[in-house]
Amino acid sequence: MVSREACIERIEAICKSFRIDSLMPQIRAGEEVLREHGVVDVAVLGQFKAGKSSFLNALIGRDVLPVNVLPATAVITRIGHGPAERTLVRYLAGRHEEIPLEDLPEFVTEQRNPGNEKEVSIVDVELPALEEFRGMRFVDTPGLGSVFAHNTKVSMEWLPRVGGALVAVSVGRPLSEQDLNLLLEVFRHTPETAILLTKADLVSGSQLDSVVEFTRQQIVRHTGKDVAILPFSIRPGFEPLRGAVRDHIFRRIVHRREETFEEIVNHKIRFLIGGCRQYLALANHAAEASGKAREELREVLTREDRDLGAVKSEIGLQVRDLGSSVRTTAGERFHSYHREVLDRMDRRLREVEKGWTGNLAKVTRTFREWLLEALEEELAEVSFYGETHLAGFLVAAQSSFQRSVRAFQDRLAKELERALGISFTGAQFHAEIEEPARPDVRVGQTFDTQIDLLWFLIPMTIFRSLAFRHFRKQIVWEVEKNLSRLASQWADAVNRSIGGLARQSLEFMQD
Incomplete structure (x- = not known):
């Protein structure tokens, strides 16, 4: 054999x-x-903020993986049994290093390792407490549908390695088109798949039963498969649900x-x-086809190539419509932080202004340095919410373009079957989302040129209150201006990503 x-x-x-x-x-x-010699990796997959890391922490019985109100996981993390607590960071270049477990967020989160700038390949965590799960590892994956290319790309590239799969779906939005597409892809790589219905505490018991049945019906309808559906919540009072998930893992994987x-x-x-x-x-079949069949095939390919022009126009229209919506939404969402940022900036200024001494020139230089640093910190925090505010547009674009590609492939497959007598599904298309560039902060002059010439002649004891009143007016203007720039840059970045998705779609069909 x-x-x-x-x-x-x-x-x-x-x-x-x-x-x-x-x-x-x-x-x-x-x-x-x-x-891996028999080790089964059970991956928790799903859209960003579906509760994957929280689920694993609850199952492990310890807060090992970082969680956040924003999408947190950016690097694949494997957690399994080991004789001693150990955390090993493996880098893309091949080297590795051992770190304290409490330093894990420095390497696996978007906040501490943006864009995986530390070039981490994977992180392995070993815990003696997981002895009952010996022979398997839990795998925490970056959320899909993120605006960051490295998050979605890392998960999709790792997917062929999956052993068992728990596809996390929030009970608040059960089974989106993206979830169904992910399920179809998972089925290609493993027969051991279940749905993890997270945040079950958000609905009543009867509502949860309805969600479970709806999810089951939709999966059977769209995939033809009947998979286990496991409701779950990390909240107190839901211990029976957590126990049922553990029993499923033991029954399906650990014990066999x-x-x-x-x-x-x-x-x-x-x-x-x-x-x-x-x-x-x-x-x-193409090599053995008759002359007539070959001619028909050439006609099919020529016709589909011609029809690409119409598909291109349709995708172009979608790009323009989405771009307009992105820009409007970005402006509304980022400017909603205006009062909040102003209040924090004012509190920060009151904490430091008494320590600023010297003439107007010195105080103004100190103010501008402080303003730039404070604005960078405040707007960096606001900027991170761009993921939450604008990810939906990229997911919509990705889904729409993938449908266009699939429709094109289906038409071509039918023509191939008619001309050559065979069925052909073609390569799978996965559009990758380009990561938006991080916005920057710019601060203008504090005073005009005429006042600048008088800096050394103006005594601060007399004009201090007037100067700081002017400083506060500039803060208002700088916050407004930089929020506008923030919104514009995020809109530009997301629209570039949408354009990139469109180009990938058309290039895939042309190839």
Whole structure:
């Protein structure tokens, strides 16, 4: 019997010979899973702020993973059993270092490691308390649907390596189109999948039953699969729900880990064989097709290429409509912080102004330095909410463009089946969202040129109150101006990302 390693090697050789590049991530994932020697990675996947990290903390019984009101996780984190508490940071360059567990947020959160600027590949956490889960690891993943490319990209690139999958869906917005798309992708990589219905405390018992049944029906309707649905809440009083989730994990994975591992590996190999066979069948049918069939195929490709012009116009219209909405929403949302920021700036000024001494020139320089630093801190905090305010537009664009690509692929598949007599699903399209650049802060002159010339002639003992009244007026103007710039830059950045999604869609169809 051919070993699984040899089977994957053979598939890789075929894919390289026929340039089937789309299967290479799955091949690499299969090789990596086999190197784990039976360890099952159970990943918690889902949209950002679906409660993934909170769920894992509750299951582990300890606040290991950072949580935040804003999207927090930016790096894959694996948590499993070990003889001693240990946290190992693995970098993209290949090196690794051990850190204290309390330093974990410095490496895995968007706030402390924005854009993964520290170039972390993955972080492994080992805890003696997880002995009952020996042989498996929990995997915390960055949320999908984020405006940050590295968050969505990291999760989607890691997905082929998944062992078991818990797809987290908030009870407040059960089963969106994005969740269904994620489920379909997960099914390609593992047979061990369940829905984690988080934040179950937000609804009553009867409402929760309705949400569970609705979720089940929608999954069966759209995927044809019936998966376990596990309501969950971290709140007191919901211990039975937490116990049911633990029982599911023990029953499906812990108590039958070796069998589960075999099923997962075999599933991945069957997927690879099926994908490889489909591409080879298409190439073979195209080579053997009659002259008439080939001509029909050429006509189909020519017609679809011509129809791309209409698709391009449709996507262009969507880009313009979304761009206008993004700019309006960004202005409204960021300017809503105006009073809040002003109040904090005023309190900060009162705390430091008494210590500013010297003539007007010196005090003005001190004020401008303070103003720049204070504004940067205040607006950096406000800027981080751009993720929450504007992510919906990128998710909408991503979903819309993916539907356009899917419709194009479906039309082409039907024509291929008619011309060559075979079915072909084609490569999977995943649009990647480009990360918006971080906005900056600019502070203008405090006084005009005429007053600047008189700096050394104006005694602060007489004009101090007048000067600080002027300072406070400038704060009002600078906050208003920089909030406008913040809104504009976020709108520009998100619209660039939407344009990038559109380009990816059209390039995919053209290729």
